[in-house]
Amino acid sequence: MHVTLSMNFTNHPVLSEDLPSVEEVEFQPLEDNFVVVERISLSIYMAIFLFISLMILYFIDDLQSPLILVSFLTFYVLFAIFRFIAITINFKYSGYALRERDILYRNGWLKRKTRVVMLNRIQHVSVQSGPLERRFGLSSVSVFTAGSSEADFTINGITDDTALRIKAWINSDSAADGDS
């Protein structure tokens, strides 16, 4: 694709090859502690799931057969391993990048997503942290644009300080842009 653009401030044509490229962006990795938080969260989730499942097995006599028990445990272990691998690979790939005019976030394992939000389109930003995240000094930043009631993306696994700085930076930049 070869696109010639006319800019507002000069008359010189700009070729698409000269435009800042998303491919060349260097992504900041997430904090190492984040993978620990994710693994602990997974362990808690799996423990609760195991507890509920065992209670069901205990109280419903019809389910107490070796076949069901073995099938369940096999599924449970495989699922836990899959989630553990997914968390590790996702962590390695995840990252964010702040540029002058936009913010990028990428994550995913089997399906990788890179999301770009222009600063002049951001409606508001929020910073939050759960109890586990707080224990490790981590926070997350959610970015909201128009048209959706939920966050468009959330950068997890960054320090409290970084989260607040990102929030302040986005607010100042999007305010400076003064978009409607």
Add this chain to the structure above:
Amino acid sequence: METVNQKDSWLVPQRQSPAAIFILLWNSAFNLLKGFWPILLVYFLRDERDDDSLTMLWGFMGFSVLTIGGAVIGYWFKKFHIKEDTLIIQSGWLKKKTLSIPVHTIQAVHLEQNVWQQAFGVAKVSFDSVGSDDIEAKLDALTMVKAEQLRHLLMEKKVESSSAEGELRQEKTFPTYSLGFPDLMKLSLTANHLEAFFILMALLLNVMDELRQIFGGSDYMDAYGRDIMGQTMLFISSLVIAVIVLSMLFSIARTMVKYYGFELIDADRRWIVSYGLFEKTKKIVPLSKIQVLSWNANWLRRKIDYWTVQVQSVGHKENKKSNIRIPVVSFGQVSELVSSYQNFVGIHEETSLRIDPAYWKRSFWRKAMMITLVPLLGLYFWIGVQALWLLLIYPFLVWNEYRWYKNFRWQTNSAGMQIISGVFGRKFTLLNWNKVQQVHLNQTLYERRRQLATVVFVTAGGKVRLPYIQLGTASTLINHVLYEVESKEESWM
């Protein structure tokens, strides 16, 4: 002076028109009747009214009184006013709720009239605001004069508060076009009769189910069903034909009633759309709020050059009842209409781009797997090898996916992007770059292996997706869109 007084009158919290009591009562009664008609039917049809049915009737009456009473209280405690550029709607008795909608966030004010509202000369007023998925607030019955005043005032205040809009524009109105009786006939005859068929079938099944419950178990209905099955093929064929004819008539009548008196007025960068025979609808769409425009036609409508334009404005949600659809009687008119958003002269083979052929193969396998794993396996265990007949759908699936891929084309211009897609019918989609809120680049494992990517443009009115394009092209496109949005000070609404 009068205008000042009118404005002042909105500062005081006020109730809706007293007609709202009747409208609310009617809605409550209608809903109750819809929910309890089988019980009433049983009560009135049974010869021996035993204690149970009497208790049931008393229960129903008690519940009715409570609900109707609730509706009246709801009317009494619902008040609204405008204070410092904010529309405030207070409601509730035990649980009080105050809804504050800043005027500048209101995207559109809708006036609607069903039969009763027309009879009382009132209208239902509802509001769309930024970021909301649904209509956030509504007033069930305001007199037409008040409703028009409120709409005018809100729109006026909105323009005042919007620096981008500047001065209030002069109200220049002229009809863009309307639908005559022949147009309505064309629209009705080519409507989705299949949809009407399924609606009727669903209705019929629902009624059957209700009756089955009423007549205590399945004996009576099963016996009746066996009787029907025992009839001749002629009877069954007649029944099928009758249902089909009825579906078509129902569908035709539904479309005629819905779009009766359709008119679109282009008034100073706004579209005012009004239509409806019994339930009159009037919607205002500021052109600046339109995020994505598309128009489509099924196979039959393509042949008679009849298109439906779909407006995706801020807060648009797929399958939402309040979505705006505009029937247009020729492709030329569509091009003229959508030129307010983006110029469209057509998508030509030489200038447009395709998606990667891997898409249709992948899509076929995905769908084939779904069919094979769920219905085919289920049917196999149920009816045996006969289930393999389902495999005959595979060639159709291949053809369908291939045709979709072949027909999908996209192109860009300085303003935005244009897409054409469809198998039998066609759908055209226009997206302006300045409407883009964010861009996604997605890659599945399969796409990564083939250096492909799916690009998704997110707007405040929905998403536009370009699947399976070359990674290099995707990157160039994204860089270009980011440049367009970030370097220009164009407002997205």
